[in-house]
Amino acid sequence: MTDVLAEINGIKPKVVLIDGEDVEVASQTSTSKYKAKRTMDHYYCTCPAWRNQSGAPTDARSCKHLKQLLGEAYEEARCERADPVGYAARAAGKGTGKKGKAAPKTAKPAGKAAPASKSKPASKSKSASNAKPASKAKPASNKSAGSKRKKDDVDDDEDDEEEEEEAKGGRRSKRAKKADDEDDEENDDNTKYDVMLANKWDIDNGPDPTGWWISEKLDGVRAYWTGKAFKSRLGNNFVAPKWFTDKLPSDITLDGELFTGRGNFQDTVSIVKTMNSPKWKSVTFQIFDIPSSGDKVFEARMAEIKKLFGPGGQYACDEVVVVAHEQAQDRQHVLDKLKEVQELGGEGLMLRKPGSQYEARRTASLLKVKTFFDAEAEVIGYVKGKGKHVGSTGSLTCKMESGKTFNVGTGLSDKQRKNPPKIGSIIVYRFQELTRDKVPRFPSFQGIAADKVKAKDAEIPPKRAMDPSGDV
Incomplete structure (x- = not known):
């Protein structure tokens, strides 16, 4: 497969780096x-x-x-x-000697007409009929419900927070973040958006899911449509082209995922944070809720979404998809559906409590269902801690059985950070899937494998490992 960076206009780089190097x-x-x-x-x-x-x-x-x-x-x-x-x-x-202006948003490529069956009425406006007007979002304070989490809840949100950081470009120093804030001054309003966050569902002992609504947990980038732009819940911009945003109403708010397909999370991140990327043509906005109608029960909210964006809807188009839901018959139905989705390369499931309202916080009426892999790796070094971990270990540098190296800090207690596992020791870590560089995504330290003397990689089904080609 052709490497898009191997040669540009007949010019080759002095050094060829592979993805991740x-x-x-x-x-x-x-x-x-x-x-x-x-x-x-x-x-x-x-x-x-x-x-x-x-x-x-x-x-x-x-x-x-x-x-x-x-x-x-x-x-x-x-x-x-x-x-x-x-x-x-x-x-x-x-x-x-003047500062160059940012590039204007690209117009939709000429000649790409919508299917005849999805043409919009001539009288269509940027307003959704009978839709509840979106209220102006308020900055989320440190004391908001979304940030009021008990210590035990922190691990439940680690994958959400890491995904947010990865979508923004990774964890960086305060100085780097300040520079990025200056870059985004014209586009970002620094407003945080409190969205509905899920708790984990215990496969063995979780609440009876009978009657709950099942949907696939999409491996995309969480996006909040404000009526004007796509925002992350931390207020960061996702720079969608105008031809994309023009297809969405301006008087409601929407909650969903920018998505390019199962296993394509890294591709999606690259696209949504890149201005003028032609690859936006591969992105869909998968809608699973409408916060501006949050006082209605879930079933009524989904009916409203389908009326607007479903077949024959005022805003129906290829770029916007209504996330499918089906009602759980019993616990086994959920487990069977989880197996089906993961065999197709999906991340997991979401469970929505029937009759529930939209709660802009972490809530027991929304549950996430997914499985993880366990493996062992050898500790070969340490990364110094920053922020609250200054003076102790920030993360462990570990070597896999394959020879690949990665860092893991999530899961380490304060005591373990001050007295980390010795160099050469074997640790157990848990992760969700492998990146296309074949290293664990969102690894979490589980403990020291006292009975192990060498690293052992997990056996990953092919569809749970990201495609190394980088294609969307």
């Missing part, structure tokens, strides 16, 4: 060293100059360290291909 680049003007890494269809650098590029999408950013590593001509060609309009504007800004 990183190298250290020394500054030519100081003693500083930075990490340059390839992530799917773009490169990034840990230097401040790469981070603080206002108006440039992620896949069209470069810096002197990437130019030093890959070649200046190659980097110019790569950035211009990724964002031709914005590249020209920024280049013009450099030439005049």
